[in-house]
Amino acid sequence: MMARPRSATVTALPRTSVSTSAAAAFDPDLPAPQRRIRLMAALPPPLRELLVQGRTDRRPRFGEDGFDGMIELWSPPDGVTAAQAALARQALEQLSATVLAPADSDHLLGRVLTLLSHFPAKGLSPEVERMMALDWAEDLGEYPAWVLDAAARSWRRSRKWRPSIAEMRALCEELCAPELALAARLQALADAAPHEAGNADLRADPGSMATGALRRMGRMG
Known part of the structure; x- marks a missing residue:
């Protein structure tokens, strides 16, 4: 006696509007x-x-010192x-x-303290150094961890002096511009x-x- 063939069960895959998540597609090292x-x-x-x-339009940008490039x-x-x-x-x-997503506070503060340790400042007490690090953490708090890591690495490898907060913010903006x-x-x-x-x-x-x-x-x- 021949066995009855089993009917196949087809399960429809759920439809998603995004085939690959941003997190899965992103590689900060590229x-x-x-x-x-x-x-x-x-x-x-x-x-x-x-x-x-x-539509993309290019327009001149003017700052306090006059022409500041095109945007x-x-x-x-x-x-x-x-x-x-x-x-x-x-x-x-x-x-x-x-x-x-902004970096968590522990990663941010650790990254700042480590970067500043490569460029020790003379005549500052540990308490002042700590307060300065907290200022840095506050002023860089909106940036993702991968941006902070890349900015710190870039500065270590290309500069011989301690960065200012404004310089680091400009570098972070440049790194995540795309x-x-x-x-x-x-x-x-x-x-x-x-x-x-x-x-x-x-x-x-x-x-x-x-x-x-x-x-x-x-x-x-």
Whole structure:
């Protein structure tokens, strides 16, 4: 007697809007262009298309001392839908919670103390050194651990003097510029269409994870 063939059971895989998470795609040891390419590849295809279709304008920037170089201003394409804006907010939230998440206080303070130990200052008491380190930790507190590590490594290998806080902030901004630029463009897409009913306005929420990195680093008004 022939055995009855068993019917096959097919289990549908859950659909996800992002095929690869930002955290899985990100490698801080890669050069900046490759980091950006991998983060872009982790985005859903509709977002990648919108980012390519956006407009980039170069404008002069002026500081206290006059001309301070050129800046790029990116604008989203016309016709961004509410669904696409929601997808951008989701991607921005993931990026802010992983790649751009600020370092924990222990890592930050340890990194600062170690860096300053390579450039000992004369005539300062241990208490003053400790208070200075706390100032550093406060002024660098918005940066991710990988940025702080890279900035400290770069300074150790290229400088012979103790850095200032302003110099380290400028170096940190330079090191994570591609990631901040991507976050700013995702934010622009998120703000380009009305929010769907029932969704909170992330831009109006100062505690929102999605806009936290841009607010901390002064990229939003």
